[in-house]
Amino acid sequence: MSKHPNMQEEQRIIHQILAGDTQLFHELIRPHERTVYMMALSFVHNEADAEDIAQEAFLKAFRMLAAFRGEAKFGTWLISITLNEARSRIRRNKDASTESLDTTPEEEGHVSPALLRDWREIPSEELERHEVKLLLQHAIASLPAIYREVLLLRDVEELNTVEVAELLKISIPSVKVRLHRARLMMQKTLAPQWKQMNPKRRWFQWS
Amino acid sequence: MVIECKHVWAYISDYLDGTLSPEIRERVQKHLEHCEICSAILDSTRNILILTADDRVFELPIGFSERLHARLERELINSELWGNDDPDQAP
Numbered sequence: 082m083s084k085h086p087n088m089q090e091e092q093r094i095i096h097q098i099l100a101g102d103t104q105l106f107h108e109l110i111r112p113h114e115r116t117v118y119m120m121a122l123s124f125v126h127n128e129a130d131a132e133d134i135a136q137e138a139f140l141k142a143f144r145m146l147a148a149f150r151g152e153a154k155f156g157t158w159l160i161s162i163t164l165n166e167a168r169s170r171i172r173r174n175k176d177a178s179t180e181s182l183d184t185t186p187e188e189e190g191h192v193s194p195a196l197l198r199d200w201r202e203i204p205s206e207e208l209e210r211h212e213v214k215l216l217l218q219h220a221i222a223s224l225p226a227i228y229r230e231v232l233l234l235r236d237v238e239e240l241n242t243v244e245v246a247e248l249l250k251i252s253i254p255s256v257k258v259r260l261h262r263a264r265l266m267m268q269k270t271l272a273p274q275w276k277q278m279n280p281k282r283r284w285f286q287w288s
Numbered sequence: 289m290v291i292e293c294k295h296v297w298a299y300i301s302d303y304l305d306g307t308l309s310p311e312i313r314e315r316v317q318k319h320l321e322h323c324e325i326c327s328a329i330l331d332s333t334r335n336i337l338i339l340t341a342d343d344r345v346f347e348l349p350i351g352f353s354e355r356l357h358a359r360l361e362r363e364l365i366n367s368e369l370w371g372n373d374d375p376d377q378a379p
Contacts (some may be wrong), residue, residue: 088293094317101368107357111353113354115343117350118346119346135358136356139360140359143360143364144363194297194329194333195332197325197328198324198328200332200335203339203341205338205342213339217345221345236340237341257301264300264333264337265301267336272332
């Protein structure tokens with residue numbers, strides 16, 4: 082994918098930065114800005130705090146760059162720094178609107194999908210509409226944290242199951258179970274909402 | 289062998305990822321051929337996940353990049369002046 086440069090190219094840039102061409106750090110991180118911001122936002126639900134966490138994560142990445150060994154992708158390494166930064170911030174201001182990191186929803190129990198008789202494809206152009214974006218953002222935000230982070234890493238960032246397991250320090254079966262539940266929760270929340278949102282639209286004739 | 293709807297729901301995620309065994313995948317597919325509810329659930333889930341992954345869902349705040357790179361620039365200049373020391377600790 083073009084949005085993420087290949088590993089060799091990134092390694093080359095990292096070597097140059099460590100050799101003293103620090104200005105290249107600007108270029109190195111550009112493809113990762115959105116990801117880091119989004120992961121931060123998924124923890125704090127507040128744009129200003131998310132931006133602050135993102136900035137801190139990038140500064141830490143620069144200071145710690147010599148410790149990056151290239152076993153993981155640079156982008157994955159950045160995400161792990163961001164997760165650490167977000168978690169330590171939440172621990173520091175325990176009060177407030179941030180949610181607890183300690184909640185461990187039981188691994189048992191079923192999530193049932195919303196039942197539908199048919200589904201009209203929602204084209205991605207609909208994302209130009211603010212209300213559609215908001216529905217998605219709210220659905221993601223309303224997932225319990227352990228499901229949300231897996232969903233974002235797997236389905237938005239397209240990391241593979243092993244990468245997510247390593248990043249979150251959980252087992253591969255846990256990644257799969259959480260992802261499955263997260264996906265069904267998204268369907269359960271969003272499918273009925275879309276039904277009510279704009280029944281007059283051509284693409285959305287509900288029987 | 290026939291499987292019920294609730295079993296199909298348990299396989300949705302693996303079905304979408306293509307990680308079901310061929311045998312189970314075939315059973316799920318057979319079920320989907322005649323079950324409009326499970327088909328609609330699968331289609332809606334797939335559709336919702338495609339939309340979720342779209343870059344337009346989470347946009348960077350206006351000025352995010354500018355503020356980030358300005359702050360980085362200060363850090364980079366400090367690192368050049370003081371070597372690899374933390375600029376906050378620099379004299």
